[in-house]
Amino acid sequence: MSSVDISNIVAKYSGAGRDALIPMLQDVQQQDGYLSRDSIIAISKHLNIPPSKVYGVATFYNQFRFNAPGKVHIQVCRGTACHVKGSSAVLDVIQRMLDIEAGETTKDGVFSLEVVACIGACGLAPLICCDGEFHAGVTTAKAERIIKQYRKKVEA
Amino acid sequence: MGEGVDSGHTQRLTFTPTLSLEGRGGKEKDRPVVKLTINNRDVEAQEGQTILDVLKAEGVKVPTLCHVKNLVPTGACRMCVVELEGARGLVPACAYPINNGMKIQTHSARVIKARKTIIELLLSNHPDDCLYCVRNTNCELQTLAEQHGVRDRRYTGVKNNHHVDASSPSVVRDPAKCILCGRCVRVCEEIQNVACIDFIGRGADTVIGTTFNEGLNTSTCINCGQCVVACPTGALHEQSHIKEVVAALDDPGKVVVCQHAPSISVTLAEEFGMKPGVDVDGIMTAALRRMGFDRVFDTSFSADLTIMEEGSELVHRLTKGGKIPMMTSCSPGWIKYVEQFYPEFRENVSSCKSPQQMLGAVIKSYFAENQKINPKEIYSVSIMPCTAKKFEAERPEMARNGIPDVDAVLTTRELAQLIRLRGVDMMALDPEGPDTPFGTRSTAGKIFGASGGVMEAALRSAYFLITGEELSDLNVKAVRGFDGIKEAKVDIKGTTVGVAVASGLENAKTIMEQLRNGRDDLHFIEIMTCPGGCICGGGQPHTHNPEAARNRMKALYKLDRDEKLRTSHSNAGIQRLYKEFLGEPLGHKSHELLHTHYVDRTDVN
Incomplete structure (x- = not known):
């Protein structure tokens, strides 16, 4: 696991109390793209909150990730419209192809996968978003093609 | 969850959690009186109480699940909901403060339906493998389902x-x-x-x-x-050790030896339907023999041994120099706590092993030599009120030449299970005495089971070690009882010794923080991990009786009051052990067998 330096964030919150917990977590996620073990422990020490509590709070919110993001970050929409149009099967295919669960990153660090509640483009359901590029009307076959394309692009 | 359960009224109340087992509000006699109606009956109570407090006092039982006496209520499980006239929905009794003129129904059809629904929802994702569950017949969820007549899987x-x-x-x-x-x-x-x-x-x-x-x-x-x-x-x-113990009992090649901690004899009775606080020492000894234990020893003996070593260590530190205040080392949860959170105080902790480990060590050395048994053939079982003792017994420092001092640790609950498993009828047995050479004990060793007991026992012997005389009054009442922190100043022939006793590590933290901030009037500190001491340990019977802890403690002090041998240094068995084997307290053999060291564990999360 790569060690991450969050001393700048700790310095910014010098003297802060436990109410600074979520802002600190957000800053770390903003900077590193995820909350590493080291950063959770560093925040815990700085705010004098047990690490279990920091982890408990962080896992309560969907916005926090605990694995370093891959080169390609895939978001699968599991909102109501996408669900009705079959996003569950799409997610299954992607998880199987990448051999990871939502919230995880592939061992080679290429792909990371996230489930989001609604991307806000229900007319295009089911929808996935890879590195900010939207793919509409995704079927399982199309999902496979999309993943292969991105893999080729990264390897090129 | 359920129908119309209100969650909006829980935040008004702020409690200061206390560890005293006194009922909340029990002491505040001068609080204003509040008049309310419960199940159409007029009731008077004191301001600051919760609905649940009043219901308990009035003899109305409402079920609870998330409620823990003396802790901040969360109102999370909603089992204790009651109907409050004028409220939007049902309110949780555990977290709702009383007010003048409240009209409460505790068992209306609406309330009972809500409670039953909550139980049914809790069961909806529960494994439902009660027959195979460790808490079968002793499970609060099971009991509630039964009490509410849950018969269908809705x-x-x-x-x-x-x-x-x-x-x-x-x-x-x-x-x-x-x-x-x-x-x-x-x-x-x-x-x-x-x-x-x-x-x-x-x-x-x-x-x-x-x-x-x-x-x-x-x-x-x-x-x-x-x-x-x-x-x-x-x-x-x-983590159960019953299987290992049964295997050893059934193995003819093993000499199975057991020791039981001071608090076990006053808590085991509860597992067999007897009243809390009944001392079953002799019956338990008889039961252990019936089950096949070859020797039954008493950990209170090695509690006396601990006092000899720890008392001498204290006297040494006070007179010859060493880290002061000295802290007790009997409670393995506390030891790991220090190692994790206060590593700079590790040298303040007495180097003495706990009574369990001391007896384990002399069983596999002195006893083995004496009886000409190869230590490898001895299977040493300790019966403890404690789950941390299992961890302690596995610490690598607690073994010599690859042979652990203690092989298996059973909690009080596991002992009861083993007694039932081996078909021993506790009610039919006559009391028996323990085995030599580790059977005699003073009541000073016996009161180790209660918070303050180690301190009292140590003071009795330290006074003797320093002055050569016995304390005129052996009772050190200032360190007894359930208060989370107890302090006293003890005069030993002109020298004032400051002592403190804490149980429950939140209370230990209070003292540790004072020490970190420079407090310097304390010389000896007893810390027990569990509130009230070992009688309330993590391995003790599950109980719903709030009086249980009090009665367990009373039982120990009754023995101390009634028996003659009340100081560790007068225990003839201890004197003989030193004469025949150990030499003197803090001597070479003691250091090898009875003392240990602690590690820095600040790297755990």
Whole structure:
């Protein structure tokens, strides 16, 4: 696991109390793209909150990730419209192809996968978003093609 | 959840949690009187009480699940809801303060329907494997389902499916059986100041777990087992050693030796339906022999031995120099707590092993030599009120030449289970005495089982060691009782010795922080991990009787009052052990067998 330096964030919150917990977590996620073990422990020490509590709070919110993001970050929409149009099967295919669960990153660090509640483009359901590029009307076959394309692009 | 359950009225009340077992509000006699109506009956109570407090005093039983006496109420489980006239929905009695003119119905059709629905919903994702569960017949969820007449499966949810965490030597977590009441989380944080576990995730995916949801063995868990005592279901239980003990009992090549801790004889009775506080020492000894234990020793003997070593160590530190204040080392949860959170105080902790480990060590040395038994053939079982003792027995320092001092540790609950398993009828046995050479004990060793007992025993002997005389009054009442922190100044022939006793690590923390901030009037500090001491340990019977702890403590002090041998240094068995084997306290053999060292564990999460 790569060690991450969050001393700048700790310095910014010098003297802060436990109410600074979520802002600190957000800053770390903003900077590193995820909350590493080291950063959770560093925040815990700085705010004098047990690490279990920091982890408990962080896992309560969907916005926090605990694995370093891959080169390609895939978001699968599991909102109501996408669900009705079959996003569950799409997610299954992607998880199987990448051999990871939502919230995880592939061992080679290429792909990371996230489930989001609604991307806000229900007319295009089911929808996935890879590195900010939207793919509409995704079927399982199309999902496979999309993943292969991105893999080729990264390897090129 | 359920119908119309109100959650909006819980935040008005702020409690200062106290560890005293006194009922909340019990002492505040001058508080204004509040008049209210419960089930159409006029009732008077005191301002500041909750509805639940009043109901208890009035003899009305409402079921609770998440409620823990003296901890901040969370109102999470909604089992205790009652109908309050004028309120939008049902209100949780545990977290709702009383007011003048309240009209409350505790068992109306609407309330009972809501409670039953809550139970049915809790059962909807529960594994339902009661027959195979460690808490079968002793489970609060099962009892509530029975009491509310749950007979149909009205909701069928996806069953919980989580990995069992058996990584810890002391405590096993089975999150599938967890109903998320949060009692363990609050006890771990508010009573023990460890906060090893918390809620992870949210909604239907919520589980209780450690930092990064990893094994308890790599966490800050101090193995005290207070979470096990707090758990209403089978989600938490001790790491059982029954199988290993049974195998040893059935092995003709093993000499199976057991020791039982001072508090066991006053708590075991509860497992067999007797009143709390009944001392079954002799009957238990008889039962242990019937089950096949070759020797039955008393850990109170090695508690006396601990006093000789620890008392001498204290006198040495006071007169010849050494880290002051000295702290006791009997409670293995406390030891791990120091190693994790106050490593700079490790040298303040007495180097004495705990009574369990001391007896384990002399069983496999002195006893083995004496009886001409190869230590490898001895299987040493200790019966403890404690889950952390399992961890302690596995510490690598607690073995010599690869042979552990203690092979297996049974909790009081496991002993009861073993007695039932081996078909011994406790009611039919006549009391028997323990075996030599580790059977005699003073009552000073016996009161180790209560918070303050080690201090009192140590003061009796330290006074003798320093002055050559006995204390004129052996009773040191200032250190007795259930108060979380007890302090006293003791005059030993013109020298004032400051002593403090704390039980429950939140209280220990208070003292440790004072020391960190420069407090210097203390010389000797006794810390017990569990509130009230070993009589309330994590391995003790699950009880719903609030009087149980008090009666257990009374039973120990009654023995101390009634018996003649009340000081460790007058124990003839101890004197003989020193004469024949150990030499003198703090001597060469003692250091080899009875003393240990501590490690820095600040790297755990």
